[in-house]
């Protein structure tokens with residue numbers, strides 16, 4: 001038995017039989033081949049920041065932490081080839097040294113690139129898709145120990161399955177990312193009355209490059225954050241309660257936050273237009289039923305739609321609403337009560353955060369579900385990369401997964 005594994009929040013805890021940390025693609029292939037031959041299963045893991053048991057396995061856990069760094073750049077195509085285990089923080093620093101950057105990133109920079117891409121991790125900004133939309137190509141070790149090398153120009157349909165694939169199609173060994181020239185962003189945070197934010201929502205979303213807000217249930221207060229290119233800050237006439245914080249610098253320095261306190265999180269993505277009404281109902285429900293037990297904030301963001309089959313923002317510009325809750329407290333009553341509101345507004349869960357849906361309820365939410373299911377079955381007919389959680393999440397019991 002290998003050592004036990006715990007995810008970041010501490011709610012996922014298991015002991016794999018074997019914990020491997022390959023150093024190159026050949027080693028990944030050999031381990032996958034042996035695993036498949038012995039009829040066992042394997043789960044790739046990034047930094048273990050997901051709070052669903054995506055990485056859980058009783059057999060082989062494969063960390064790609066020894067496969068890190070940027071391998072090459074193409075300035076002509078504005079792309080970089082990145083090893084899968086590269087931490088997002090390292091990626092930002094390496095790209096910046098070359099005068100390059102990703103157009104967006106999530107709220108923290110602890111994740112591995114493959115892990116962040118694989119669950120559709122997103123930041124905020126009406127015109128920016130989740131991180132998987134930066135992926136132009138992948139090399140991936142498949143269940144038979146072979147390697148596929150796909151690019152969006154040569155394999156557009158398969159790339160739509162591969163981008164958000166939860167490690168269920170294979171193990172990424174190289175990820176090609178679309179880049180942009182590095183530039184500064186001006187971050188402003190200020191406190192505003194919640195009703196003022198709701199009244200000015202369209203302006204805030206449309207006129208800022210990036211906009212999000214935290215709502216604090218105990219005080220019913222809202223802290224807005226915007227990021228814009230210096231000199232391009234929109235002139236919004238909002239009654240504010242004063243500037244809270246500001247910063248200027250490249251995206252990898254001004255966007256991510258340090259998160260020392262551990263928390264659990266549920267996050268759903270709703271159609272953009274449903275966001276304000278959904279938030280109003282969430283706020284109302286928390287104020288009436290949960291406020292005495294909930295001290296943590298609620299986060300509201302926007303994400304551009306995309307065409308990746310299992311992307312939570314597939315086919316629609318989206319709003320995400322996330323509830324954070326102290327990791328040492330029970331989260332179920334709170335999260336699953338509010339989850340009903342998310343679902344009533346057409347929400348799709350973030351794959352890496354708490355939710356209660358199984359494949360029979362997930363499938364109707366995704367118009368291209370069956371294409372992903374077909375690619376998964378073709379690439380991994382024996383389920384080398386499945387665990388109990390993925391089987392429940394991706395395989396419809398009635399065999400609905402099989403239809404195409």
Ligand SMILES: Cc1cc2nc3c(=O)[nH]c(=O)nc-3n(C[C@H](O)[C@H](O)[C@H](O)COP(=O)(O)OP(=O)(O)OC[C@H]3O[C@@H](n4cnc5c(N)ncnc54)[C@H](O)[C@@H]3O)c2cc1C
Nearest residue numbers: 046047048049050106107112115118121122166167172352
């Ligand atoms: C403090 C905190 C802040 C967060 N902030 C945000 C945020 O701002 N926005 C957001 O959208 N999400 C956010 N998340 C969620 C987080 O980004 C996702 O859960 C992400 O997937 C975690 O990355 P990881 O490297 O830890 O991957 P893991 O959790 O280890 O794995 C995630 C998935 O990727 C797969 N995977 C890993 N490596 C490979 C590989 N080489 N090949 C194929 N599949 C692979 C795993 O099998 C698994 O299915 C946050 C989470 C935490 C704990």
